[in-house]
Amino acid sequence: MSELEELYRRMLVIRRFEEELAEVKKLGEVPGSIHLCIGQEAIPVGVSALLLPDDYVTATYRGHGWAIERGSDLAGLFGEIMGRASSVAGGRAASPYLSDASVGFIGENSIVGAGVPIALGAALSCDRLGGGRVSVVSIGDGAMNQGNVHEALNMAAVLALPLVVVVENNGYSEMVRIEDMVRVTNLAERGAAYGIPAETVDGNDPVVVARAAAVAIERARTGGGPSIIEARTQRLVGHYSGDAQHYRPAGEVAAAREVEPLVRARAALLEAGRDAAELDAIAAGVDREIQDALAAARLLPLPDPTTVMEHVYA
Amino acid sequence: MSELEELYRRMLVIRRFEEELAEVKKLGEVPGSIHLCIGQEAIPVGVSALLLPDDYVTATYRGHGWAIERGSDLAGLFGEIMGRASSVAGGRAASPYLSDASVGFIGENSIVGAGVPIALGAALSCDRLGGGRVSVVSIGDGAMNQGNVHEALNMAAVLALPLVVVVENNGYSEMVRIEDMVRVTNLAERGAAYGIPAETVDGNDPVVVARAAAVAIERARTGGGPSIIEARTQRLVGHYSGDAQHYRPAGEVAAAREVEPLVRARAALLEAGRDAAELDAIAAGVDREIQDALAAARLLPLPDPTTVMEHVYA
Amino acid sequence: MPEIKNLSYIQAVNHALRWSLETVPNTVVFGEDVAVPGGPFGATKNLHRDFGVDRVFDLPISETAFLGMALGSAMTGLRPIAEIMYSDFLFVAMDQVVNQIANIRYTSNGKWGAPLVIRTQQGSSPGACAQHSKSIEAYLAHTPGLRVVCPTTPMEAYQAIRTAVVSDDPVFVVESRMLYPQKGEVQLDAELWPMGGARVVRPGADATIVAWSRTMTAALEAGEQLAARGVDAEVVDLRWIAPLDVETVADSVAKTGRLVIAHDAPGTGGFGGELAARVGERCFGRLRAPIARVTGIDAPLPAAPALQDVALPSADRIAGAVLETMSA
Amino acid sequence: MPEIKNLSYIQAVNHALRWSLETVPNTVVFGEDVAVPGGPFGATKNLHRDFGVDRVFDLPISETAFLGMALGSAMTGLRPIAEIMYSDFLFVAMDQVVNQIANIRYTSNGKWGAPLVIRTQQGSSPGACAQHSKSIEAYLAHTPGLRVVCPTTPMEAYQAIRTAVVSDDPVFVVESRMLYPQKGEVQLDAELWPMGGARVVRPGADATIVAWSRTMTAALEAGEQLAARGVDAEVVDLRWIAPLDVETVADSVAKTGRLVIAHDAPGTGGFGGELAARVGERCFGRLRAPIARVTGIDAPLPAAPALQDVALPSADRIAGAVLETMSA
Ligand SMILES: Cc1ncc(C[n+]2csc(CCOP(=O)(O)OP(=O)(O)O)c2C)c(N)n1
Ligand SMILES: Cc1ncc(C[n+]2csc(CCOP(=O)(O)OP(=O)(O)O)c2C)c(N)n1
Numbered sequence A, B: 001m002s003e004l005e006e007l008y009r010r011m012l013v014i015r016r017f018e019e020e021l022a023e024v025k026k027l028g029e030v031p032g033s034i035h036l037c038i039g040q041e042a043i044p045v046g047v048s049a050l051l052l053p054d055d056y057v058t059a060t061y062r063g064h065g066w067a068i069e070r071g072s073d074l075a076g077l078f079g080e081i082m083g084r085a086s087s088v089a090g091g092r093a094a095s096p097y098l099s100d101a102s103v104g105f106i107g108e109n110s111i112v113g114a115g116v117p118i119a120l121g122a123a124l125s126c127d128r129l130g131g132g133r134v135s136v137v138s139i140g141d142g143a144m145n146q147g148n149v150h151e152a153l154n155m156a157a158v159l160a161l162p163l164v165v166v167v168e169n170n171g172y173s174e175m176v177r178i179e180d181m182v183r184v185t186n187l188a189e190r191g192a193a194y195g196i197p198a199e200t201v202d203g204n205d206p207v208v209v210a211r212a213a214a215v216a217i218e219r220a221r222t223g224g225g226p227s228i229i230e231a232r233t234q235r236l237v238g239h240y241s242g243d244a245q246h247y248r249p250a251g252e253v254a255a256a257r258e259v260e261p262l263v264r265a266r267a268a269l270l271e272a273g274r275d276a277a278e279l280d281a282i283a284a285g286v287d288r289e290i291q292d293a294l295a296a297a298r299l300l301p302l303p304d305p306t307t308v309m310e311h312v313y314a
Numbered sequence C, D: 001m002p003e004i005k006n007l008s009y010i011q012a013v014n015h016a017l018r019w020s021l022e023t024v025p026n027t028v029v030f031g032e033d034v035a036v037p038g039g040p041f042g043a044t045k046n047l048h049r050d051f052g053v054d055r056v057f058d059l060p061i062s063e064t065a066f067l068g069m070a071l072g073s074a075m076t077g078l079r080p081i082a083e084i085m086y087s088d089f090l091f092v093a094m095d096q097v098v099n100q101i102a103n104i105r106y107t108s109n110g111k112w113g114a115p116l117v118i119r120t121q122q123g124s125s126p127g128a129c130a131q132h133s134k135s136i137e138a139y140l141a142h143t144p145g146l147r148v149v150c151p152t153t154p155m156e157a158y159q160a161i162r163t164a165v166v167s168d169d170p171v172f173v174v175e176s177r178m179l180y181p182q183k184g185e186v187q188l189d190a191e192l193w194p195m196g197g198a199r200v201v202r203p204g205a206d207a208t209i210v211a212w213s214r215t216m217t218a219a220l221e222a223g224e225q226l227a228a229r230g231v232d233a234e235v236v237d238l239r240w241i242a243p244l245d246v247e248t249v250a251d252s253v254a255k256t257g258r259l260v261i262a263h264d265a266p267g268t269g270g271f272g273g274e275l276a277a278r279v280g281e282r283c284f285g286r287l288r289a290p291i292a293r294v295t296g297i298d299a300p301l302p303a304a305p306a307l308q309d310v311a312l313p314s315a316d317r318i319a320g321a322v323l324e325t326m327s328a
């Protein structure tokens, strides 16, 4: 299987997971709101292709894709989001704050930017405990305006820690445009303020993302310190499950659908000689995987209310 | 009187105030610690030369010079710092947190960086209420690593507010060197991250500072948005009153004394033809002013303990 | 004839903000998604359209900077109303609250003031994670210099915001997300209410229940349950956390001899402790049973509804606590 | 033979940190001015020299980032000990405390943990401004998931830090700047103490005084004053705010029937309210007088000593409150 084909399959897993989740949400099986990464799959997939099992990943509320790429159990993820006694976080965290220690997933974070200082801590462990491990953190474009991110970037540079900061620039923070909230064209321009190598890449191409990640991760593994990768992308859906997207100009999403990662990867694969049936078979396989996981999640029990006070302390 | 001569005199006022304060502290008349701006006088003097009475100034705990330049009553300042019922803040604020609404002095701040968001607010008022007023805020080099400063700089740029941020880069944050705490050579390099014009200037020359301030303040007054001025300087004394400065390399302070603003200004004035006696007369006048203020402060009563609950609320 | 409308809580908030922009000079409204989008919950709907971008504007995700901006602009002539989207997010900007906004009047000896309003909303909802479900009034209550109100009805919300906007003190209006859809009558041209004051919502003789914020719903329901069982509970809405109206509560307890305090925030260190301490002192010798507290668990709030159900005060639990004080 | 030294409180802290670096694997110490300078108060003196820059290092003035770093590194194998120079500065990093550090064990269903220590110091001193004089224990106490200790003597400080460092929970060691110079005997090779537990420092029969942090000094002095007037006060050092040892306090009050709680933090919303509420509940019917609180004023703390003198609990005021409960 070619590199792209594998990346394509992995993006499909995330896409189908998210789509299925949207359906399950409509059925009333998901309490609370969910923030889907539909359209942004190339980023977790491209970056994670370079990661090893004992690396660490930190993400945001829009982090299902990162958890999946880390190798979290799909049924456990569905279950967690559906408020069940999941293998992931027992139903305590839900969609926007889940974590999974078993796969080095530091977790999502629902406080904008707050994951970066935490990922910095994981990078400190990687550095001090040895083994060439790295800590990757994903944030959104809007998060670049939070003080916590600024502080952590500077500190990562000063301590030369193995931290890779991935900025998934989807152009929006909730309902406002990033160009109205900063006075730089590319967020990667901020790297210079910290002395951190930074580049802006096409976030809808997993191969491009993987190439940038390879450089950054190699730099981190070999003591070269932090990097910033700004990956340009678009979300094809609302900020959260109930978002009517009135704020998006007409045609924007339709145009985005033309250049979204799965459409592009499929076209590239066809171009490279794969036939459609082959790709459909991959999709069917992914679909089964997702359906099985969802079915398994539906069998998970609800959390036992008598356990509500467990794990506040060690 | 020439521009430099007036600037020299004003620097002398600050210098003598601070020196006298150090003496008074030694005499046990000042409770708590004080953070003197000795060596950095050219910065408040150079910037304030361009300010009008209804502009706003915000500073740090090292802000006596800024308060003096704003026109705060010298006796009131001494009294405030000495824990007396002063005209400045009634003894409630002391050396590191004093403010003076009567002269548009938003105040010092003892939380590193926290004055910048507040000064941003004053800039918002300047903008929305009209009149071409500006808000100036002084911070230290170390404050550039606080999240609050980052957020406020970006916001000032986005809102194009009349804010002038003066970074008094004295090379140290308490006992650590700025070059160990950032990976840029000049802090002004960070301006680009916000799209804010920024420059690094000689902070020991009040004329140079005034020139930079003129540009920044004019920009602010005319709707051109914020600016950053990094003024390079050195403190000739400890971070605070009890600081033995073990962390400073041998000879550093001695070398700094050769190029400090008052020495340089005096030399320049002599060079320009002023004679020493003239300058000594200025110094003597300043000295009297300071002595008178201190004498007046010593006559101020202690705050009345029965007023302790006043002014918590309006 | 008074102008009375049937409005949801969030609509009442919108009306109060509109009133402020129309009536109180130099009012500005800012926060995240408050302008063009009209607010994540619709609180600021159409205000940007009607009052323009100079007065109603969106900001980057920089709460520290914009609460600082609220302070600095309030000191210098504006009357800012800032929105913190979820009360949990206040913690990223807590320095500006605790060390700046709360201090300035006192530390300037009254020469500066901070006439600003910070609106936020709190409480848990099904599926909300621990970072979107805190109830924060106790953190604010322990910070002298602030005023804090937790409105529970559309009319209360309308009046609380108006009172806050004309106040020369910094006021936190802590709204309740769970109550946003609830409707009620709002008299738009009502006189302004003074700041402070609890309200006896349900008079009763046997026991006193005090609650605030979302928990009032459970408290009132408990009152009904108890009535059905022949226990006549007096239910008091504390409303203002600061200034605190202990008198109304103490008067009620002097009458009933029994007190149950309910709130969603964790019990330990919650504001219920303060209230219990004060009433315990005032009503010493007049209490017929120990003061009981029914509160959120001493844990971060779990997201799964199955766990949330036992994590927060319910009408059942409040009624149960009252019955226990009756048998004490 | 036990190894006993006469140390100041700050020296005891230094010894405890040294013990941690020597004994507990993967311990790291970081903060502002803690490495080469040895700490603003000397707590980390020579640790950088003896353990190297990888384990003891200085950081930029970025408290949010470094508390987050403490959390992330604690989750992944290190045992960080972070220093927040003044407790007031914690508010700039409060999100990492309230929304991150306190949550992670619970929200991960026990799969992640945060074995970290945050040392800070609190309290007012003459001339200190309102931004350098907060007492913060109540904010922490209301945040489930944290452990909080306020040591009052060199030996307490030494043991509290050691207990904190080996704990798998996040522990705040809230030291007292005013007590730093005070000397006392420290047994360096003492067994570790378990976490929690108040201590009866002065046994007595007539009334109970509970205090913690700096205020213990005033409480003990009040005990002496009262003894001179024939009142035999029992003085309890609460020590751990979380976990809280109500039993020791309640046992004392069951005996004396009278309770005065003293702390420097503002009274309203202070931890004294919580304690009063708990004891009020437990000792209902056994109290001979209302529980009294002697606290810092409900205001930002003023800098001038003339104002500070009346702003904080003194031995006189505490003794006065006890006498009042005696005559109730
Ligand atoms: C501190 C904080 N402020 C505000 C929010 C509310 N909020 C949630 S997501 C979001 C937008 C974030 O935008 P971006 O960083 O671009 O990420 P994206 O959602 O686009 O992935 C905001 C403002 C929050 N969760 N935390
Ligand atoms: C938030 C916060 N963290 C730490 C401190 C302690 N502190 C006071 S001054 C200072 C150094 C500041 O350095 P810089 O910004 O360069 O200003 P300078 O003192 O050199 O004028 C520090 C760390 C503080 N006051 N506030």
Ligand SMILES: [Mg+2]
Pocket: A140, A141, A142, A168, A169, A170, A171, A172, A173, A174
């Ligand atoms: Mg975005």
Ligand SMILES: [Mg+2]
Pocket: B140, B141, B142, B168, B169, B170, B171, B172, B173, B174
């Ligand atoms: Mg400096």
